[in-house]
Amino acid sequence: MSAATNTTSFDITETYLKFLENDPEITMPVAAIEALVTMLRIKQPSTSSELINLLSDSTNQLKKSVPNAISLSAGCDLFTRFVLRNTHLYSDWESCRKHLVENGQLFLQRAKESREMIAKVGYNFVKDDDVVLVHSYSRVVLNLLHYAKTKFIRFRVFVTEARPDVTGKNGLKMANALKELGIPACLIHDSQVGYVINKVDKVFMGAEGVSESGGIINHVGSYQIGVLAKNANKPLYVVSESHKFVRMFPLAPDDLPIASTDALTFNTDKEIGLSSDLRIDFTPHEYITALISDLGVLTPSAVSEELIKMWYD
Amino acid sequence: MGNAIRWLKQKISQIPIEMSDDDAKVQLNEDIDLFIQEKILYSGKVITQFASGHIQNNSKILTYGHSEVLKKLFKYCAIEENKSFEIYIVDSKPLFEGKKLAKELSSVKNIKCHYNLITSLSSVLERSSIDFCFLGANSMLSNGRLYSRVGTALVAMSSKNKNIPVLVCCESIKFSDKVQLDSVTLNELGDADDMINTKPFNKTGFNLQQYLNKLEAKKLEEQNSTGGKKGQQQQQQSKKEKDDKLLQSSQKNEETLSNWKDYPSLNILNVLYDLTPPEYIQKIITEVGALPPSSVPVILREYKSIT
Numbered sequence: 051m052s053a054a055t056n057t058t059s060f061d062i063t064e065t066y067l068k069f070l071e072n073d074p075e076i077t078m079p080v081a082a083i084e085a086l087v088t089m090l091r092i093k094q095p096s097t098s099s100e101l102i103n104l105l106s107d108s109t110n111q112l113k114k115s116v117p118n119a120i121s122l123s124a125g126c127d128l129f130t131r132f133v134l135r136n137t138h139l140y141s142d143w144e145s146c147r148k149h150l151v152e153n154g155q156l157f158l159q160r161a162k163e164s165r166e167m168i169a170k171v172g173y174n175f176v177k178d179d180d181v182v183l184v185h186s187y188s189r190v191v192l193n194l195l196h197y198a199k200t201k202f203i204r205f206r207v208f209v210t211e212a213r214p215d216v217t218g219k220n221g222l223k224m225a226n227a228l229k230e231l232g233i234p235a236c237l238i239h240d241s242q243v244g245y246v247i248n249k250v251d252k253v254f255m256g257a258e259g260v261s262e263s264g265g266i267i268n269h270v271g272s273y274q275i276g277v278l279a280k281n282a283n284k285p286l287y288v289v290s291e292s293h294k295f296v297r298m299f300p301l302a303p304d305d306l307p308i309a310s311t312d313a314l315t316f317n318t319d320k321e322i323g324l325s326s327d328l329r330i331d332f333t334p335h336e337y338i339t340a341l342i343s344d345l346g347v348l349t350p351s352a353v354s355e356e357l358i359k360m361w362y363d
Numbered sequence: 364m365g366n367a368i369r370w371l372k373q374k375i376s377q378i379p380i381e382m383s384d385d386d387a388k389v390q391l392n393e394d395i396d397l398f399i400q401e402k403i404l405y406s407g408k409v410i411t412q413f414a415s416g417h418i419q420n421n422s423k424i425l426t427y428g429h430s431e432v433l434k435k436l437f438k439y440c441a442i443e444e445n446k447s448f449e450i451y452i453v454d455s456k457p458l459f460e461g462k463k464l465a466k467e468l469s470s471v472k473n474i475k476c477h478y479n480l481i482t483s484l485s486s487v488l489e490r491s492s493i494d495f496c497f498l499g500a501n502s503m504l505s506n507g508r509l510y511s512r513v514g515t516a517l518v519a520m521s522s523k524n525k526n527i528p529v530l531v532c533c534e535s536i537k538f539s540d541k542v543q544l545d546s547v548t549l550n551e552l553g554d555a556d557d558m559i560n561t562k563p564f565n566k567t568g569f570n571l572q573q574y575l576n577k578l579e580a581k582k583l584e585e586q587n588s589t590g591g592k593k594g595q596q597q598q599q600q601s602k603k604e605k606d607d608k609l610l611q612s613s614q615k616n617e618e619t620l621s622n623w624k625d626y627p628s629l630n631i632l633n634v635l636y637d638l639t640p641p642e643y644i645q646k647i648i649t650e651v652g653a654l655p656p657s658s659v660p661v662i663l664r665e666y667k668s669i670t
Contacts, residue, residue: 262652262653262654262655263646263654263655264655297652299646299653299654299655301417301528301645301646302528335655351655351657351658354654354655354657354658354661355658355661358651358652358654358658358661358662358665359661359665361652
């Protein structure tokens with residue numbers, strides 16, 4: 051029995067990582083849900099309680115194995131919620147399981163299409179001759195800007211470098227991607243945002259997770275940009291799929307459940323250089339003008355409403 | 364409270380007509396017990412679970428007045444979770460509800476209590492680096508405003524000014540679909556005499572007393588050096604004069620406002636509740652989870668069928 055569970059736990063993280071590798075367009079929560087659906091298909095639990103136990107074990111396994119687990123936990127919680135709601139709809143266990151797997155696939159398909167929906171909803175926010183500021187690499191924002199370009203809207207983009215950026219996968223990747231699409235981009239340092247904020251018309255940002263208060267958890271530096279934008283009276287639009295809404299309510303950046311508190315220690319040892327361990331921060335809802343999601347354009351207070359509807363007993 | 368009465372009326376109307384009075388009463392009693400268990404006692408426990416994550420070791424917490432839920436929360440964190448922290452209790456007249464809380468919490472070993480009146484609130488916030496402000500609620504209105512003991516709005520506003528997050532712990536039974544824009548529209552008045560019937564403060568301050576003692580000592584020396592008995596008599600006389608004067612002034616104090624009803628243009632206002640706007644509140648912790656103040660109507664809407 052233990053050998054079987056060992057292979058399961060081995061599978062879930064492996065499967066999850068494989069999904070992430072195979073499809074570069076996929077987001078973390080969607081990959082998690084795909085992995086969980088696959089697990090359901092393979093493991094074939096015979097009772098609903100076994101299913102629920104299996105699900106909670108696998109989600110805990112996943113959450114523990116990945117360092118930055120916020121959007122991942124959003125996906126897992128969403129799937130758990132969906133399963134729990136639908137288990138008592140069917141009396142026959144087999145059809146219930148089939149229904150779950152089918153709906154799981156449907157959900158995944160919808161999630162992949164959500165980026166297109168967001169682009170359709172949000173491209174109107176980009177007007178002709180706009181100067182837009184984006185932070186770090188975000189596929190949703192990229193998709194939205196690309197769609198705006200195809201609608202013959204001409205605009206220019208400032209891209210922040212988004213350090214700490216060890217592998218050049220943040221700002222540099224975003225700037226190159228934009229240039230490849232034919233959108234004029236300018237890569238700036240994070241410290242130059244204060245300088246350019248007055249030249250910018252609006253700010254677009256992706257999100258790793260959207261908290262219950264409407265605030266977002268995103269790559270570190272987002273909070274700074276939010277404050278600067280608010281001060282300069284520039285609108286800040288967060289672009290995010292609805293499956294990234296997570297039931298968290300952080301009060302401040304240090305209220306996030308990420309174990310990286312060793313990063314900010316004071317010492318007189320010159321060998322220790324930059325504290326590059328902090329990768330994410332929290333931007334409170336008062337800095338965000340609107341949230342463009344596949345559910346439409348929402349105000350930050352509507353996020354809580356959506357979450358409550360999702361989790362309504 | 365209106366919610367509870369409405370629920371009871373609904374329950375009464377749901378009783379089938381065939382049921383005898385006694386059976387109906389028994390069932391109602393059971394229902395009421397269940398209601399109390401679920402909505403009040405159990406909710407308190409769940410709120411405690413949610414909110415205890417914020418209180419860490421060596422936290423400094425500000426609270427106002429007396430709230431059952433908060434008392435349970437603080438006791439739980441100190442006793443069951445064994446965290447040691449400091450609580451600053453802010454209080455105000457005429458009810459002095461904070462005294463009850465201070466009395467109960469000071470006997471708990473892990474809690475260090477500070478007791479202040481609301482008049483010294485700005486000094487408290489200035490000097491101590493408070494981490495959180497926990498407030499209790501009388502009710503939450505539909506437009507996200509907190510209806511609670513008078514003085515709460517002041518504490519919330521001052522905390523927000525110092526960037527101290529304000530957290531409200533409130534059971535969902537206290538959510539009301541009323542909308543109120545200011546504290547004056549609908550409020551309760553307490554007894555006006557409570558505001559003036561405090562013991563007159565006729566104690567001379569410490570510094571003044573020292574000065575008076577010094578003066579007397581000086582006088583004694585002078586008189587001892589000049590005359591003998593005569594000096595003493597004079598001393599006693601002057602002392603008596605002083606005491607008489609003091610007595611007179613204290614008596615006057617008692618008279619000052621006790622006949623306020625005779626003055627036609629004087630009115631004493633003892634308002635009991637006030638309204639805290641949602642921008643001062645960071646998070647509301649209920650048994651259904653933590654939510655921003657703007658989501659109160661959503662909870663009312665979604666959970667209406669359950670009540």
